[in-house]
Amino acid sequence: METLNRSVWNGLPSQEKEIVLKMLLEKLPKGFEYKGLETFERYGSKAETGIYDYEGYKFVFVPGDKATLGWDRWEQGLDAATAEDFQETLDEFGVEDRDAFIRDQMSPVREVEIGALLVECQTHSLGWYEIELDDEDLADDEDFQEELEKFKLSAYSEYERHQNFRFVREGEAITAYLFNDELDADIVAEEIEQSGFSLPTEDEWEFLYGGGCRTLYPWGDSFDYGLKLRHFEELTEYENRPYDLEQPNAFGICFSGDPYQYEMTLKDGEFFPKGGDGGSLVCGGTGPVVGYLPAAAVYYRDPNAFELDFEDIISNLRFRRIIRL
Structure with missing residues (x-):
């Protein structure tokens, strides 16, 4: 679709962009919701694009x-x-x-041709997954509990035991993560x-x-x-x-x-x-x-x-x- 190319897309009125973006929902997995247009500007470049939500995650349309x-x-x-x-x-x-x-x-x-994309705005950690601090499976893990108590009393913003567990502090809140070593x-x-x-x-x-x-x-x-x-x-x-x-x-x-x-x-x-x-x-x-x-x-x-x-x-x-x- 020609309108999905950047040179054409940038010249479209906002109303026409919204029509195209809503039509794209037919091509997307079930669960996507169109949220509207938003303009982003950085390093001298500016673009108006569409925002989508999928199960709480934000995606943007990027023209080819x-x-x-x-x-x-x-x-x-x-x-x-x-x-x-x-x-x-x-x-x-x-x-x-x-x-x-x-x-x-x-x-x-090299010269390349990039097709139009829907792109997730944020990345996800692959090896780490969040776990509750009081998870019962960790109650008897002496290393985890000992390091957690040390971290609570420290001024550190992060602490990691290599490919085991890690703690992250944001303000007063502490989040714990465990490592997933069963991926390839x-x-x-x-x-x-x-x-x-x-x-x-x-x-x-x-x-x-x-x-x-x-x-x-x-x-x-x-x-x-x-x-x-x-x-x-x-x-x-x-x-x-x-x-x-x-x-x-x-x-x-x-x-x-x-x-x-x-x-x-x-x-x-x-x-x-x-x-x-x-x-x-x-x-x-x-x-x-x-x-x-x-x-x-x-x-x-x-x-x-x-x-x-x-x-x-x-x-x-x-x-x-x-x-x-």
């Missing part, structure tokens, strides 16, 4: 488009501060060619397909994150030093505002914005993680500019992605559902 994806050169060039940070950090690690270093961690440039990539993908959804491909993910932009980041080639980032909170004085990279983009879609986290996509039908590196660069002491390449650069591809085992990164893996229209 032809796009150039991947990165191999600067579109705008770096400002002095970003260039200096890159150079100082890479010098410490013996990297002589800055551009080659960055290029080697990006997906290759094929089972996850198959269960999602059987429920009427799909996982995004790498091409779709990069388009949804950057909108087809040709710069390193969705906002440009230079780093934005005003961002509030996880793991670097001390760099900003705006402690009470949300983390910037977790806010909706111009499509209305939210990403994890955390280099420790991956999002599950498929490449040639196989599991392929995007949006992070498991924290490797941050843990290596590279600082925010280099350390946040995995979470902020649109076309970042973990150099070890083809060697990563699903079981080893499941605790840091997230997923979102899409429907191809």
Whole structure:
């Protein structure tokens, strides 16, 4: 349908958009409800799109488009501060060619055609599931109870026992999660397909994150030093505002914005993680500019992605559902 392409969609009056969006309900799994139009604006891009609800989860319509994806050169060039940070950090690690270093961690440039999609706005944790603090099955788990009491008395916002349990504090509330170690990539993908959804491909993910932009980041080639980032909170004085990279983009879609986290996509039908590196660069002491390449650069591809085992990164893996229209 021509109206589902971005060039046509953006020129439609709001009333016509609503007619198209309501008609799409015929193609969607039972349980979807159309909620209306909403306009999103981020990094100089603006889009009016449709909002849907499915069992309490928010989805947005994303029109299809032809796009150039991947990165191999600067579109705008770096400002002095970003260039200096890159150079100082890479010098410490013996990297002589800055551009080659960055290029080697990006997906290759290619022309793609992305079809219209319905996209879940938020991601879900794959390896962790929420459990009540007073669950009777945990009453006799001495490790769990001991660490819970320590966490209650601490000032920490999070605590995790590797692939076992974790606690998260939001204000006065504490939420507990247990780890699910009985999953594999094929089972996850198959269960999602059987429920009427799909996982995004790498091409779709990069388009949804950057909108087809040709710069390193969705906002440009230079780093934005005003961002509030996880793991670097001390760099900003705006402690009470949300983390910037977790806010909706111009499509209305939210990403994890955390280099420790991956999002599950498929490449040639196989599991392929995007949006992070498991924290490797941050843990290596590279600082925010280099350390946040995995979470902020649109076309970042973990150099070890083809060697990563699903079981080893499941605790840091997230997923979102899409429907191809």
